[in-house]
Amino acid sequence: MSSLWEYANPKKFVETSQRVLPWVTVLSVACLVVGLVWGFFFTPEDYRQGATVKIIYLHVPSALVAINAWFMMLLASLIWLIRRHHVSALAARAAAPVGAVMTVIALATGAIWGQPMWGTWWVWDPRLTSFLILFLFYLGYIALWAAVEDGDTAADLTSILCIVGSVFAVLSRYAVFFWNQGLHQGASLSMDAEENVADVFYYPLLVCIAGFVLFFVALVLLRTQTEIRARRMRALMARERMG
Amino acid sequence: MMPELGKYAATVLSSYGISILLLVALAVVSLRRATRVRRALEEVEARRRP
Numbered sequence: 001m002s003s004l005w006e007y008a009n010p011k012k013f014v015e016t017s018q019r020v021l022p023w024v025t026v027l028s029v030a031c032l033v034v035g036l037v038w039g040f041f042f043t044p045e046d047y048r049q050g051a052t053v054k055i056i057y058l059h060v061p062s063a064l065v066a067i068n069a070w071f072m073m074l075l076a077s078l079i080w081l082i083r084r085h086h087v088s089a090l091a092a093r094a095a096a097p098v099g100a101v102m103t104v105i106a107l108a109t110g111a112i113w114g115q116p117m118w119g120t121w122w123v124w125d126p127r128l129t130s131f132l133i134l135f136l137f138y139l140g141y142i143a144l145w146a147a148v149e150d151g152d153t154a155a156d157l158t159s160i161l162c163i164v165g166s167v168f169a170v171l172s173r174y175a176v177f178f179w180n181q182g183l184h185q186g187a188s189l190s191m192d193a194e195e196n197v198a199d200v201f202y203y204p205l206l207v208c209i210a211g212f213v214l215f216f217v218a219l220v221l222l223r224t225q226t227e228i229r230a231r232r233m234r235a236l237m238a239r240e241r242m243g
Numbered sequence: 244m245m246p247e248l249g250k251y252a253a254t255v256l257s258s259y260g261i262s263i264l265l266l267v268a269l270a271v272v273s274l275r276r277a278t279r280v281r282r283a284l285e286e287v288e289a290r291r292r293p
Contacts, residue, residue, distance in 0.1 A: 032266075036259075040246065040259065041244070041246055050249065050250075050251050051246070051247070051248040051249055051251040051252070051254075051255050052251045052254055052255060054246075054248075054255050054258075054259075055254070055255060055258045058258055058259065058262045059258075062262065097269070098269065101265050101266075101269045104265060105261070105262045105265055105266070108258075108261050108262070109258045109261070109262060112254055112257055112258045112261075113254070113258065115254070116251060116254055215266070215270075219269065219270065219273055222273055222274070222277055223273050223276075223277070225277065226273070226276055226277045226280050226281075229280045229281055229284045230280050230284075232284060233280065233283055233284045233287055236284075236287045236288070236291065237287060240287075240290070240291075
């Protein structure tokens with residue numbers, strides 16, 4: 001039986017991800033189109049929130065991916081720190097801009113949704129504030145990778161930053177449970193069926209979440225391939241310069 | 244075909260517009276960089292072949 005660590009070999013990772021990528025891309029686009037069309041055109045208004053409930057199909061999946069992208073980066077960073085596999089460090093680097101864009105979408109749609117519902121674009125609520133800080137950590141993480149020339153040193157430093165930032169990823173996810181203040185509602189999805197949104201909104205939301213998650217996976221695979229190729233190119237050019 | 248969004252039309256449409264624009268831009272930027280880096284690596288590898 002083959003080991004998961006085989007994919008720590010950059011060549012093996014690129015070969016395998018090239019085979020998987022078209023399928024993940026097609027599935028992601030299909031889920032996004034079906035979920036968003038279903039949610040936008042074929043679901044009713046909410047009795048309290050009116051048509052603004054349609055924003056749930058963008059806001060919840062993007063927030064979910066934004067938080068879990070950071071956890072994926074944390075796992076990849078720990079693998080780098082413990083086992084020194086370059087592919088894991090490059091995968092974390094590849095995921096950061098995708099996670100940052102998901103955070104922007106969640107913040108923007110949240111502000112646009114909040115204005116008519118809460119009467120304000122923004123409030124320093126625990127969940128919103130920790131989410132904004134998570135976004136700043138994403139920017140810091142991307143900037144740190146760009147600022148340090150030596151790849152291994154950059155991977156070390158960004159891994160430490162990722163571990164520190166995980167506090168805010170956890171806060172973004174769980175703040176509503178232990179901080180009984182703020183405007184943000186509790187979780188839209190729960191293991192307890194009674195806490196979930198109504199079925200008519202729930203099923204298209206699940207399809208949208210699948211679409212956003214697969215979109216994230218597809219982009220991370222593509223961008224990790226790119227980072228692996230860029231690293232190889234830098235190594236070959238350095239060898240050329242040395243003659 | 245277009246659902247009745249009433250007084251929230253601008254709210255809902257701007258959310259969808261911004262989100263779809265950001266998702267498409269992210270995909271395009273990632274694809275363009277992937278193509279550019281792949282070509283550059285092929286050139287460097289071609290130079291090294293005897």
